[in-house]
Amino acid sequence: MIITKKKDRSKLLKTLEGYNSFYLIGCSECASLCGTGNEEALKEMAEDLKAQGKTVTGMIVPKTGCQTLGTKVELKKDKDALDKTDAIVVMSCGAGTQSAVEIYPDKAVYPSNDTLFLGNMTRFQMFDERCSLCGECVIDKTGGICPVTNCPKGLLNGPCGGTKDGNCEVSDEIKCAWVRIYERQKKLGELDKMKEILPPKDWSAKQGPHKLYTRADAAEGDKKGKDKK
Numbered sequence: 001m002i003i004t005k006k007k008d009r010s011k012l013l014k015t016l017e018g019y020n021s022f023y024l025i026g027c028s029e030c031a032s033l034c035g036t037g038n039e040e041a042l043k044e045m046a047e048d049l050k051a052q053g054k055t056v057t058g059m060i061v062p063k064t065g066c067q068t069l070g071t072k073v074e075l076k077k078d079k080d081a082l083d084k085t086d087a088i089v090v091m092s093c094g095a096g097t098q099s100a101v102e103i104y105p106d107k108a109v110y111p112s113n114d115t116l117f118l119g120n121m122t123r124f125q126m127f128d129e130r131c132s133l134c135g136e137c138v139i140d141k142t143g144g145i146c147p148v149t150n151c152p153k154g155l156l157n158g159p160c161g162g163t164k165d166g167n168c169e170v171s172d173e174i175k176c177a178w179v180r181i182y183e184r185q186k187k188l189g190e191l192d193k194m195k196e197i198l199p200p201k202d203w204s205a206k207q208g209p210h211k212l213y214t215r216a217d218a219a220e221g222d223k224k225g226k227d228k229k
Protein backbone atom coordinates (compact mmCIF):
# COMPACT_ATOMS: atom_id res chain seq x y z
CA MET A 1 0.00 0.00 0.00
CA ILE A 2 1.00 3.63 -0.45
CA ILE A 3 1.81 5.21 2.88
CA THR A 4 0.73 8.80 3.46
CA LYS A 5 0.86 11.17 6.39
CA LYS A 6 -1.10 14.32 7.03
CA LYS A 7 0.61 17.59 6.19
CA ASP A 8 1.04 20.07 9.00
CA ARG A 9 -2.51 21.36 9.35
CA SER A 10 -1.73 24.98 10.16
CA LYS A 11 0.63 25.24 7.15
CA LEU A 12 -2.00 23.65 4.91
CA LEU A 13 -4.71 26.03 6.11
CA LYS A 14 -2.36 28.91 5.37
CA THR A 15 -1.85 27.62 1.83
CA LEU A 16 -5.62 27.44 1.38
CA GLU A 17 -6.44 30.81 2.86
CA GLY A 18 -7.10 32.50 -0.51
CA TYR A 19 -10.11 30.23 -1.22
CA ASN A 20 -13.56 30.32 0.32
CA SER A 21 -15.16 27.00 -0.52
CA PHE A 22 -13.81 23.50 -0.67
CA TYR A 23 -14.78 20.02 -1.76
CA LEU A 24 -12.93 17.15 -0.05
CA ILE A 25 -11.93 13.89 -1.73
CA GLY A 26 -10.53 10.96 0.28
CA CYS A 27 -9.79 7.38 -0.75
CA SER A 28 -11.15 4.18 0.72
CA GLU A 29 -8.00 2.22 -0.03
CA CYS A 30 -4.49 3.01 1.29
CA ALA A 31 -5.30 6.51 2.59
CA SER A 32 -8.16 5.13 4.66
CA LEU A 33 -5.89 2.50 6.19
CA CYS A 34 -3.38 5.26 6.96
CA GLY A 35 -6.15 7.34 8.57
CA THR A 36 -5.36 10.19 6.17
CA GLY A 37 -8.27 9.87 3.74
CA ASN A 38 -11.09 8.06 5.54
CA GLU A 39 -14.43 9.57 6.46
CA GLU A 40 -13.21 10.56 9.90
CA ALA A 41 -10.19 12.39 8.46
CA LEU A 42 -12.43 14.23 5.97
CA LYS A 43 -14.84 15.29 8.72
CA GLU A 44 -11.91 16.56 10.80
CA MET A 45 -10.64 18.57 7.81
CA ALA A 46 -14.13 19.97 7.20
CA GLU A 47 -14.32 21.12 10.84
CA ASP A 48 -10.91 22.80 10.59
CA LEU A 49 -11.91 24.62 7.40
CA LYS A 50 -15.25 25.71 8.87
CA ALA A 51 -13.43 27.02 11.94
CA GLN A 52 -11.53 29.30 9.51
CA GLY A 53 -14.85 30.63 8.17
CA LYS A 54 -14.69 28.51 4.99
CA THR A 55 -17.51 26.57 3.33
CA VAL A 56 -17.30 22.88 2.61
CA THR A 57 -19.61 22.15 -0.32
CA GLY A 58 -19.29 18.39 -0.09
CA MET A 59 -17.03 15.43 0.41
CA ILE A 60 -16.57 11.92 -0.86
CA VAL A 61 -14.45 8.89 -0.06
CA PRO A 62 -14.24 7.26 -3.50
CA LYS A 63 -13.52 3.57 -3.83
CA THR A 64 -10.02 4.06 -5.28
CA GLY A 65 -8.83 7.64 -5.67
CA CYS A 66 -6.09 6.79 -8.18
CA GLN A 67 -8.57 4.96 -10.43
CA THR A 68 -9.24 8.12 -12.42
CA LEU A 69 -12.18 6.91 -14.47
CA GLY A 70 -14.00 5.31 -11.52
CA THR A 71 -13.45 8.42 -9.39
CA LYS A 72 -14.75 10.61 -12.20
CA VAL A 73 -17.95 8.56 -12.31
CA GLU A 74 -18.34 8.75 -8.51
CA LEU A 75 -17.82 12.53 -8.55
CA LYS A 76 -20.57 13.04 -11.12
CA LYS A 77 -23.25 12.77 -8.45
CA ASP A 78 -21.75 15.81 -6.72
CA LYS A 79 -21.35 17.91 -9.87
CA ASP A 80 -23.37 20.84 -8.49
CA ALA A 81 -21.36 20.98 -5.27
CA LEU A 82 -18.13 20.75 -7.21
CA ASP A 83 -19.17 23.47 -9.64
CA LYS A 84 -19.60 25.97 -6.83
CA THR A 85 -16.34 25.02 -5.15
CA ASP A 86 -13.26 27.25 -5.34
CA ALA A 87 -10.79 24.49 -4.61
CA ILE A 88 -10.59 20.74 -4.11
CA VAL A 89 -8.59 19.24 -1.26
CA VAL A 90 -7.52 15.67 -1.98
CA MET A 91 -6.86 13.52 1.05
CA SER A 92 -5.15 10.53 -0.54
CA CYS A 93 -1.73 9.98 -2.12
CA GLY A 94 -0.14 12.12 -4.83
CA ALA A 95 -1.63 9.86 -7.49
CA GLY A 96 -5.15 10.36 -6.15
CA THR A 97 -4.53 14.10 -6.10
CA GLN A 98 -3.55 14.02 -9.76
CA SER A 99 -6.72 12.09 -10.59
CA ALA A 100 -8.63 15.14 -9.36
CA VAL A 101 -6.39 17.43 -11.43
CA GLU A 102 -7.19 15.36 -14.53
CA ILE A 103 -10.92 15.23 -13.79
CA TYR A 104 -11.17 18.94 -12.91
CA PRO A 105 -8.47 20.65 -15.04
CA ASP A 106 -9.92 24.11 -14.40
CA LYS A 107 -10.10 23.86 -10.61
CA ALA A 108 -7.44 24.44 -8.00
CA VAL A 109 -6.50 21.11 -6.39
CA TYR A 110 -4.43 20.73 -3.22
CA PRO A 111 -3.03 17.64 -1.47
CA SER A 112 -3.60 17.38 2.26
CA ASN A 113 -1.08 14.57 2.66
CA ASP A 114 2.56 13.81 2.04
CA THR A 115 3.10 10.56 0.15
CA LEU A 116 5.95 8.66 1.73
CA PHE A 117 6.57 5.13 0.51
CA LEU A 118 5.28 1.74 -0.57
CA GLY A 119 5.00 -0.50 2.42
CA ASN A 120 3.01 -2.73 4.70
CA MET A 121 0.86 -2.05 7.73
CA THR A 122 2.56 -4.39 10.17
CA ARG A 123 0.23 -3.51 13.05
CA PHE A 124 -2.56 -1.00 13.37
CA GLN A 125 -1.20 2.40 12.22
CA MET A 126 2.37 1.06 12.02
CA PHE A 127 3.88 1.16 8.53
CA ASP A 128 7.19 -0.19 7.24
CA GLU A 129 8.68 0.39 3.82
CA ARG A 130 8.99 -2.82 1.82
CA CYS A 131 9.61 -1.93 -1.84
CA SER A 132 11.38 0.96 -3.58
CA LEU A 133 9.68 0.24 -6.94
CA CYS A 134 13.05 -0.41 -8.58
CA GLY A 135 11.40 -1.91 -11.67
CA GLU A 136 13.46 -5.11 -11.66
CA CYS A 137 12.64 -7.30 -8.69
CA VAL A 138 15.46 -9.43 -7.26
CA ILE A 139 13.85 -10.85 -4.14
CA ASP A 140 13.52 -14.26 -5.76
CA LYS A 141 17.29 -14.39 -5.20
CA THR A 142 17.30 -12.96 -1.69
CA GLY A 143 14.82 -15.07 0.21
CA GLY A 144 11.95 -12.69 -0.41
CA ILE A 145 13.61 -9.85 1.50
CA CYS A 146 14.34 -6.72 -0.50
CA PRO A 147 17.96 -5.55 -0.16
CA VAL A 148 17.28 -2.47 -2.27
CA THR A 149 14.84 -1.19 0.34
CA ASN A 150 15.90 -2.80 3.60
CA CYS A 151 19.62 -2.07 3.27
CA PRO A 152 20.14 1.72 3.45
CA LYS A 153 22.96 1.30 0.89
CA GLY A 154 20.84 -0.92 -1.35
CA LEU A 155 23.61 -3.51 -1.54
CA LEU A 156 22.85 -6.43 -3.80
CA ASN A 157 25.65 -8.87 -2.98
CA GLY A 158 26.07 -9.22 0.74
CA PRO A 159 26.77 -6.91 3.66
CA CYS A 160 28.97 -3.86 3.64
CA GLY A 161 31.19 -4.96 6.51
CA GLY A 162 29.82 -2.48 9.00
CA THR A 163 27.25 -4.85 10.45
CA LYS A 164 27.40 -4.85 14.25
CA ASP A 165 25.74 -7.53 16.37
CA GLY A 166 23.44 -8.26 13.47
CA ASN A 167 22.35 -4.65 13.21
CA CYS A 168 22.92 -2.10 10.47
CA GLU A 169 25.80 0.35 10.82
CA VAL A 170 23.56 3.13 9.59
CA SER A 171 21.08 2.64 12.43
CA ASP A 172 21.23 0.11 15.23
CA GLU A 173 17.46 0.22 15.31
CA ILE A 174 17.29 -1.87 12.16
CA LYS A 175 18.60 -5.33 11.61
CA CYS A 176 21.15 -5.64 8.80
CA ALA A 177 19.18 -6.63 5.71
CA TRP A 178 21.89 -9.10 4.75
CA VAL A 179 21.80 -10.80 8.16
CA ARG A 180 18.05 -11.19 7.66
CA ILE A 181 18.58 -12.59 4.17
CA TYR A 182 21.26 -15.01 5.44
CA GLU A 183 19.06 -16.22 8.30
CA ARG A 184 16.10 -16.75 6.01
CA GLN A 185 18.07 -18.56 3.31
CA LYS A 186 19.59 -20.76 6.02
CA LYS A 187 16.15 -21.59 7.41
CA LEU A 188 14.93 -22.46 3.91
CA GLY A 189 18.05 -24.58 3.24
CA GLU A 190 18.89 -22.31 0.31
CA LEU A 191 22.18 -20.75 1.37
CA ASP A 192 23.65 -21.77 -1.97
CA LYS A 193 21.59 -19.01 -3.58
CA MET A 194 23.82 -16.48 -1.83
CA LYS A 195 26.77 -17.60 -3.95
CA GLU A 196 25.12 -16.20 -7.04
CA ILE A 197 26.50 -12.75 -7.85
CA LEU A 198 23.77 -10.36 -8.86
CA PRO A 199 24.65 -8.03 -11.75
CA PRO A 200 24.63 -4.28 -11.18
CA LYS A 201 21.12 -2.99 -11.15
CA ASP A 202 19.67 -1.43 -14.27
CA TRP A 203 18.47 1.78 -12.67
CA SER A 204 17.05 2.95 -16.00
CA ALA A 205 14.06 0.74 -15.11
CA LYS A 206 13.32 3.19 -12.29
CA GLN A 207 13.45 6.22 -14.55
CA GLY A 208 10.00 7.81 -14.79
CA PRO A 209 7.50 8.84 -15.76
CA HIS A 210 6.48 5.23 -16.26
CA LYS A 211 3.66 3.92 -18.34
CA LEU A 212 2.36 0.39 -18.55
CA TYR A 213 -0.42 -0.39 -20.98
CA THR A 214 -1.40 -4.02 -21.01
CA ARG A 215 -4.08 -3.42 -23.62
CA ALA A 216 -2.61 -3.05 -27.11
CA ASP A 217 -5.48 -0.82 -28.30
CA ALA A 218 -4.92 1.56 -25.33
CA ALA A 219 -1.21 1.84 -26.16
CA GLU A 220 -2.06 2.55 -29.77
CA GLY A 221 -4.61 5.18 -28.73
CA ASP A 222 -2.05 6.91 -26.53
CA LYS A 223 0.47 6.98 -29.37
CA LYS A 224 -2.07 8.53 -31.72
CA GLY A 225 -2.86 11.15 -29.06
CA LYS A 226 0.83 12.05 -28.92
CA ASP A 227 1.13 12.22 -32.70
CA LYS A 228 -1.69 14.77 -32.79
CA LYS A 229 0.16 17.19 -30.47
Ligand code: SF4
Binds near residue numbers: 136
Ligand atom coordinates in the same frame (compact mmCIF):
# COMPACT_ATOMS: atom_id res chain seq x y z
S1 SF4 B 1 13.85 -5.62 -5.59
FE1 SF4 B 1 12.90 -3.79 -6.43
S2 SF4 B 1 10.82 -4.41 -7.04
FE2 SF4 B 1 11.64 -6.02 -5.69
S3 SF4 B 1 10.89 -5.49 -3.66
FE3 SF4 B 1 12.91 -4.55 -3.89
S4 SF4 B 1 12.59 -2.49 -4.66
FE4 SF4 B 1 10.70 -3.65 -4.94
Ligand code: SF4
Binds near residue numbers: 152162169179
Ligand atom coordinates in the same frame (compact mmCIF):
# COMPACT_ATOMS: atom_id res chain seq x y z
S1 SF4 C 1 25.01 -2.98 7.82
FE1 SF4 C 1 23.77 -4.28 6.49
S2 SF4 C 1 21.87 -3.16 6.12
FE2 SF4 C 1 23.34 -1.72 6.97
S3 SF4 C 1 24.27 -0.73 5.21
FE3 SF4 C 1 25.60 -2.47 5.74
S4 SF4 C 1 24.82 -4.20 4.54
FE4 SF4 C 1 23.25 -2.60 4.47
